[in-house]
Amino acid sequence: MSESGSSVRRPRFRQRSAKMAELVARQIVEDIVEQGLTPGAALPTEVPMLEMYGVARGTLREALRILENNGLVRVRPGRGGGATVGSADPYNFGRTMSLFLQMGRTRFWELVEARVIMEPMMARLAAERGDDRRLEELAASMREHKDLGTQDQVAYLSVVQDFHGVIAGMSGNGVLDLFGRSLKEMYTERVIAAERPPARWAEVQSEHEAVAQAIFDGDGARAEDLMRTHMVELKAGFERRYAALNDEIIGWA
Amino acid sequence: MSESGSSVRRPRFRQRSAKMAELVARQIVEDIVEQGLTPGAALPTEVPMLEMYGVARGTLREALRILENNGLVRVRPGRGGGATVGSADPYNFGRTMSLFLQMGRTRFWELVEARVIMEPMMARLAAERGDDRRLEELAASMREHKDLGTQDQVAYLSVVQDFHGVIAGMSGNGVLDLFGRSLKEMYTERVIAAERPPARWAEVQSEHEAVAQAIFDGDGARAEDLMRTHMVELKAGFERRYAALNDEIIGWA
DNA sequence: CGCCATTTGTCCGTATGTATA
DNA sequence: TTATACATACGGACAAATGGC
Numbered sequence: 306m307s308e309s310g311s312s313v314r315r316p317r318f319r320q321r322s323a324k325m326a327e328l329v330a331r332q333i334v335e336d337i338v339e340q341g342l343t344p345g346a347a348l349p350t351e352v353p354m355l356e357m358y359g360v361a362r363g364t365l366r367e368a369l370r371i372l373e374n375n376g377l378v379r380v381r382p383g384r385g386g387g388a389t390v391g392s393a394d395p396y397n398f399g400r401t402m403s404l405f406l407q408m409g410r411t412r413f414w415e416l417v418e419a420r421v422i423m424e425p426m427m428a429r430l431a432a433e434r435g436d437d438r439r440l441e442e443l444a445a446s447m448r449e450h451k452d453l454g455t456q457d458q459v460a461y462l463s464v465v466q467d468f469h470g471v472i473a474g475m476s477g478n479g480v481l482d483l484f485g486r487s488l489k490e491m492y493t494e495r496v497i498a499a500e501r502p503p504a505r506w507a508e509v510q511s512e513h514e515a516v517a518q519a520i521f522d523g524d525g526a527r528a529e530d531l532m533r534t535h536m537v538e539l540k541a542g543f544e545r546r547y548a549a550l551n552d553e554i555i556g557w558a
Numbered sequence: 559m560s561e562s563g564s565s566v567r568r569p570r571f572r573q574r575s576a577k578m579a580e581l582v583a584r585q586i587v588e589d590i591v592e593q594g595l596t597p598g599a600a601l602p603t604e605v606p607m608l609e610m611y612g613v614a615r616g617t618l619r620e621a622l623r624i625l626e627n628n629g630l631v632r633v634r635p636g637r638g639g640g641a642t643v644g645s646a647d648p649y650n651f652g653r654t655m656s657l658f659l660q661m662g663r664t665r666f667w668e669l670v671e672a673r674v675i676m677e678p679m680m681a682r683l684a685a686e687r688g689d690d691r692r693l694e695e696l697a698a699s700m701r702e703h704k705d706l707g708t709q710d711q712v713a714y715l716s717v718v719q720d721f722h723g724v725i726a727g728m729s730g731n732g733v734l735d736l737f738g739r740s741l742k743e744m745y746t747e748r749v750i751a752a753e754r755p756p757a758r759w760a761e762v763q764s765e766h767e768a769v770a771q772a773i774f775d776g777d778g779a780r781a782e783d784l785m786r787t788h789m790v791e792l793k794a795g796f797e798r799r800y801a802a803l804n805d806e807i808i809g810w811a
Numbered sequence: 812c813g814c815c816a817t818t819t820g821t822c823c824g825t826a827t828g829t830a831t832a
Numbered sequence: 833t834t835a836t837a838c839a840t841a842c843g844g845a846c847a848a849a850t851g852g853c
Contacts, residue, residue: 334657351819370620374624
């Protein structure tokens with residue numbers, strides 16, 4: 306391991322309440338990025354880290370907690386344990402966002418409504434600017450749609466949820482992509498998707514196909530309209546089956 | 559203080575690696591929400607908290623670090639110090655988001671583009687569903703616009719930036735509001751707004767007024783179009799003056 | 812199965828820095 | 833300036849979890 310993490314610069318004078326733990330956390334993130342570590346890669350164990358960053362154990366643990374809470378590292382006890390690199394993915398971002406939504410006393414219907422509004426916009430962008438690589442992703446997703454039977458619920462859910470992720474990615478904008486996917490993650494984590502009646506499977510499938518066709522045609526307005534219809538339908542189904550959840554405050558997942 | 563925070567349920571068997579610190583952090587957030595504490599309100603100091611949650615200092619401090627990092631509490635040393643309730647506001651959310659954007663190697667132009675896309679959508683929503691209280695907020699903002707002179711840069715920036723926040727609030731959706739405002743915060747924090755040429759002040763002012771008028775008229779389509787024009791103009795100005803920043807990776811603020 | 816080594820999880824005691832009065 | 837109240841940070845000890853034997 307390189308010496309990039311050698312001893313955090315310690316403020317000597319006028320030490321504003323910049324906590325050591327946060328400085329160490331930033332340093333760790335920098336080291337991860339600089340060394341190009343990918344999710345799953347192992348970080349040093351505590352003892353070497355204590356020397357690298359020149360802090361006491363409590364401080365280092367505070368830093369790791371900060372990162373762990375955001376899903377950026379995972380820490381496991383026991384032999385062969387230690388800290389590993391996590392991923393800054395939409396799932397973890399959604400978890401963090403839910404904390405803010407809880408503090409803001411945001412209701413679940415607002416999350417549903419946000420998706421009804423965002424997804425059609427994303428579909429329009431997908432149609433207007435989808436590049437070849439992204440279009441191939443969508444084509445692959447549609448092939449998976451076609452291969453779906455009428456039995457395998459796990460496969461069904463995986464495919465139809467992935468569809469919305471692909472659309473988000475086609476926006477070609479990392480910020481909007483993160484927004485779209487994290488909303489999807491927050492929604493699906495809180496709704497017991499298995500209760501979705503198999504009777505509607507075919508409907509969902511054809512609605513997705515219509516949206517995809519509009520995107521392949523490069524028809525942004527049609528893609529937007531079709532996606533809006535789809536999302537309104539999804540919202541209606543949600544309200545029928547989860548009426549109670551609708552007005553609940555979104556909880557920190 | 560109520561006893562709602564009495565001793566966190568401690569897992570006795572099969573203790574999965576659910577860290578105590580995170581459980582305590584959740585408990586603290588729950589207590590804040592349940593007791594309806596508002597930003598600035600004082601939480602108990604460490605010693606009472608240790609009894610309330612039944613953990614040791616180290617664990618409690620880890621919990622507070624997690625919350626502090628997200629801006630949900632502030633902890634200050636010294637007499638009269640201790641933990642106070644922070645705000646889950648767009649600024650703090652933007653800070654957290656920037657961490658994810660950095661890990662995803664998102665470029666600054668993507669943030670600008672996201673605003674160009676989101677803001678017109680928010681303006682349309684504002685026109686379509688603005689309730690009376692929100693409309694009065696907008697009216698107040700427009701009065702502030704009128705009162706602006708041609709000298710006071712601080713006042714100018716405060717007013718024109720607040721305008722976009724008001725529009726976001728008029729969406730009537732907490733999720734979209736959080737998105738819109740946090741994008742604005744991330745942008746303004748990174749752009750030295752003072753460099754905005756005073757020559758354009760009047761232009762910005764009249765563009766804002768046109769958008770506001772469309773909203774007062776309840777004309778969603780016009781509000782959207784006018785806001786898009788405004789944002790495209792803002793983007794062009796940004797690209798002229800901050801060409802270098804445009805392609806940089808967004809950093810953790 | 813039990814035993815042991817490794818690594819984090821948690822707790823405690825103490826000293827230092829910091830802000831208020 | 834001194835005293836007080838508070839968080840900040842350090843170091844050591846033991847408990848619990850995991851994996852290999």
